[in-house]
Amino acid sequence: MRGKVRFMQGNEAIAEGAFYAGARFFAGYPITPSSEIAEIASRRLLKLGGYYLQMEDELASLAAVIGASLCGVKAFTATSGPGFSLMQENLGVAIMAEVPCVVINVQRSGPSTGLATRPAQADVMQARWGTHGDHAIIALSPASVQECFELTVRAFNFAERFRTPVILLADEIVGHMRERVVLPEAGELEVLERKRPRVPPEEYLPYQPDVDGVPPMSDFGSPYVFHATGSMHDERGLPNNSPENARRVIRRLHDKIYNHRDELTLTRGFAMEEAEYLVIAFGATARAARKALRLARERGVRVGLLQLQTLWPFPEEVVEGAAGRVRGLIVAEMNLGQIVHEVRRVVGWDRPVVSVAKSDGEGITPDEILAGLEAF
Amino acid sequence: MSISSLQAFLRTEALPHFWCAGCGNGIVLGALVRAFVRLELDPTRVVVVTGIGCWGKADDYLLTHAFHVTHGRALAFATGIKVVRPDLTVLALMGDGDGATIGGNHLIHAARRNVDVTAVVVNNQNYGMTGGQYSATTPAESCTSTSPYGNPEDALDICALADAAGANYVARSTVYHVRQLENFICEAITKKGFSLVEAASICPTHYGRNNRLGTPTEMLRRLREQAVPLARGEVGGDRIVIGRLVEREREDFNARYEAVRRRAVEGGRLG
Numbered sequence: 001m002r003g004k005v006r007f008m009q010g011n012e013a014i015a016e017g018a019f020y021a022g023a024r025f026f027a028g029y030p031i032t033p034s035s036e037i038a039e040i041a042s043r044r045l046l047k048l049g050g051y052y053l054q055m056e057d058e059l060a061s062l063a064a065v066i067g068a069s070l071c072g073v074k075a076f077t078a079t080s081g082p083g084f085s086l087m088q089e090n091l092g093v094a095i096m097a098e099v100p101c102v103v104i105n106v107q108r109s110g111p112s113t114g115l116a117t118r119p120a121q122a123d124v125m126q127a128r129w130g131t132h133g134d135h136a137i138i139a140l141s142p143a144s145v146q147e148c149f150e151l152t153v154r155a156f157n158f159a160e161r162f163r164t165p166v167i168l169l170a171d172e173i174v175g176h177m178r179e180r181v182v183l184p185e186a187g188e189l190e191v192l193e194r195k196r197p198r199v200p201p202e203e204y205l206p207y208q209p210d211v212d213g214v215p216p217m218s219d220f221g222s223p224y225v226f227h228a229t230g231s232m233h234d235e236r237g238l239p240n241n242s243p244e245n246a247r248r249v250i251r252r253l254h255d256k257i258y259n260h261r262d263e264l265t266l267t268r269g270f271a272m273e274e275a276e277y278l279v280i281a282f283g284a285t286a287r288a289a290r291k292a293l294r295l296a297r298e299r300g301v302r303v304g305l306l307q308l309q310t311l312w313p314f315p316e317e318v319v320e321g322a323a324g325r326v327r328g329l330i331v332a333e334m335n336l337g338q339i340v341h342e343v344r345r346v347v348g349w350d351r352p353v354v355s356v357a358k359s360d361g362e363g364i365t366p367d368e369i370l371a372g373l374e375a376f
Numbered sequence: 377m378s379i380s381s382l383q384a385f386l387r388t389e390a391l392p393h394f395w396c397a398g399c400g401n402g403i404v405l406g407a408l409v410r411a412f413v414r415l416e417l418d419p420t421r422v423v424v425v426t427g428i429g430c431w432g433k434a435d436d437y438l439l440t441h442a443f444h445v446t447h448g449r450a451l452a453f454a455t456g457i458k459v460v461r462p463d464l465t466v467l468a469l470m471g472d473g474d475g476a477t478i479g480g481n482h483l484i485h486a487a488r489r490n491v492d493v494t495a496v497v498v499n500n501q502n503y504g505m506t507g508g509q510y511s512a513t514t515p516a517e518s519c520t521s522t523s524p525y526g527n528p529e530d531a532l533d534i535c536a537l538a539d540a541a542g543a544n545y546v547a548r549s550t551v552y553h554v555r556q557l558e559n560f561i562c563e564a565i566t567k568k569g570f571s572l573v574e575a576a577s578i579c580p581t582h583y584g585r586n587n588r589l590g591t592p593t594e595m596l597r598r599l600r601e602q603a604v605p606l607a608r609g610e611v612g613g614d615r616i617v618i619g620r621l622v623e624r625e626r627e628d629f630n631a632r633y634e635a636v637r638r639r640a641v642e643g644g645r646l647g
């Protein structure tokens with residue numbers, strides 16, 4: 001990549017990624033360990049012609065983000081566990097009303113206030129199922145400062161492409177670490193915009209999907225007058241509670257994401273070719289896993305790493321394919337075991353899968369991952 | 377005012393509306409639509425945000441841009457909309473449960489922030505849609521489906537709250553005083569900064585029945601008797617003080633924000 005080489009923090013790279021993707025609105029509520037993102041947004045957005053709003057709580061923060069996005073402004077918020085819990089309510093609105101937006105969750109250790117300054121990866125299932133009702137969600141997880149930047153851009157692209165909220169599940173380690181990053185020039189990374197109506201205003205229906213399941217989106221204040229709603233609705237955005245309509249809407253909201261899993265699946269493989277054993281990890285844990293690979297090799301054991309950048313929808317095909325070539329799998333994550341259940345579901349319960357799970361506010365070490373090998 | 381001018385805002389094909397016979401909501405909807413016509417608003421440049429509750433269904437009957445959101449959060453959504461599109465007319469339609477109970481915190485901060493949004497709060501003194509439970513504005517001692525032996529809590533004065541939080545315009549009328557209500561809505565929309573109009577209303581189906589207040593007509597008559605113009609200076613009891621309660625000239629949020637932006641761009645404080 002060309003571009004400027006910088007030394008920066010993960011949270012800073014997330015904010016820069018958002019601005020690169022065209023985000024011009026941030027609303028949030030301060031919370032450790034994500035507050036740097038708000039602070040940077042408060043400084044930079046003023047000069048970029050955008051808006052920073054500090055709301056009264058995280059409910060209001062995501063509400064304001066959704067409101068701004070309905071006016072055609074790319075918008076995001078950043079939080080951590082307790083705030084992410086409050087955002088679940090309006091996350092559902094963004095899903096149902098189909099409003100693109102990005103929610104950054106720099107994960108810390110819980111439950112409740114928990115260990116406010118310590119890392120965790122324990123909101124994986126909350127990201128998937130935290131808001132009530134049947135729904136699909138997209139969640140990405142960065143493992144480096146560079147990925148903080150690039151996956152934030154991707155998060156906005158997915159949000160715009162699929163008219164849906166996207167969660168960036170970072171963790172305190174990645175959010176607060178500083179390392180080298182190459183900031184791409186404008187135009188170097190793809191930046192997507194939402195689809196616009198192609199019919200005259202009087203024919204526009206805000207919830208009439210194209211063949212890809214995604215309806216074109218107009219802005220509040222444009223001649224394309226429309227109703228957006230978090231309630232069950234027909235293609236006009238007006239109430240329709242019939243079972244046929246509900247079935248169609250819930251199915252479409254699910255399928256518009258799940259039918260595009262190939263587009264949404266982002267993974268990285270390390271030393272997977274000749275590997276006898278495979279580590280599956282994401283976020284900061286993937287960094288420890290890379291070190292574990294080298295240590296294992298020194299001891300003559302061939303271990304590969306599959307790093308999941310996309311957590312939801314779960315990269316089933318990639319995991320299945322990679323698992324078929326090895327004798328055993330290790331799933332490492334900073335929680336008591338969340339993604340491991342997805343892996344077991346996909347590879348089958350008869351395959352040897354070891355869970356390296358840790359939930360004490362400390363990162364997983366390479367040695368702890370290697371110790372998982374002893375189970376085989 | 378011609379029918380056709382009202383039809384620019386009213387989704388007549390959605391009528392008859394879903395509210396109970398004798399409900400005050402239709403009266404407020406009428407006042408709102410007439411206010412839109414009188415102000416010669418362009419429906420493509422109006423955004424109505426509604427919360428959850430009987431009055432929160434009002435957007436179903438409007439031809440403006442609309443956003444039907446979560447219970448209590450309408451003002452927070454409206455804030456995001458107004459901040460990025462200061463040129464649009466943005467309203468939040470909420471009931472007393474929605475706007476002042478579950479949404480009380482957002483009401484305080486929308487008023488404090490002085491964002492140029494108009495809140496039209498219909499106060500029917502209970503949660504109508506869920507079956508008539510008590511809300512923050514249910515009078516003490518009165519009966520609801522969750523206070524069958526009398527409400528142990530005192531009622532919140534929505535207008536006093538908006539005043540204390542710094543709203544630029546606060547007014548109260550009732551669904552009996554229809555012309556006044558319409559005038560206040562017009563003034564509130566025109567006023568820069570946060571404005572709130574409380575419409576004291578009736579819910580014959582639940583609050584009325586639970587407290588043996590009689591027919592909708594009798595409830596309206598009672599509302600007329602309870603209402604006291606501000607100038608009379610009478611307060612307390614079951615009186616409802618009506619009138620223009622607050623008029624301030626604080627700069628609205630967007631104006632303040634642009635002043636801060638100028639400072640940032642010119643390299644002022646904290647550059």
Ligand code: SF4
Binds near residue numbers: 398578
């Ligand atoms: S329940 Fe009460 S507030 Fe709701 S529509 Fe009926 S009368 Fe009106």
